[in-house]
Amino acid sequence: MDQKDTEMNEKGVTSSTSGVVVQVREKKGPLRAAIPYMPFPVAVLCLFLNTFVPGLGTFVSAFTVLCGARTDLPDRHMCCVFWLNIAAAFIQILTAIIMVGWIMSIFWGMDMVILASMCHSVLCILT
DSSP states (O other): OOHHHHHHHHTTOOOTTSOOOOOOOOOOOHHHHTOOBOOHHHHHHHHHHHHHSTTHHHHHHHHHHHTTBBOSOTTSOHHHHHHHHHHHHHHHHHTGGGTHHHHHHHHHHHHHHHHHHHOOSHHHHBO
16 A cells, blocks of 8 residues: 555544445434335335325225234234334324324325335235
């Protein structure tokens, strides 16, 4: 390495000869982490329901948890995750009159579809 590369390394900047691996992990709150990994058609149905009746698709998705759908809260009991989804649905319904709940409901449905598209096999859905 030449003098310039050595000076850059001392300042915390990596040179072109070494690589840096950066891992980004999204931290989710309990309501967001309670969104279940559903089969793709069910997730699309929930998005459709959330678009036209805020909170209805989230309410339906809560019952998929009772049917065995996996969530990002593996250490919580199934009933706790079910009630977290019911709470999210009621928040969406109650705040829909000021448009916040309607927008939240649509984004929640989009998250359901994204999670369903990431999970391709039946083994990912039922654990």
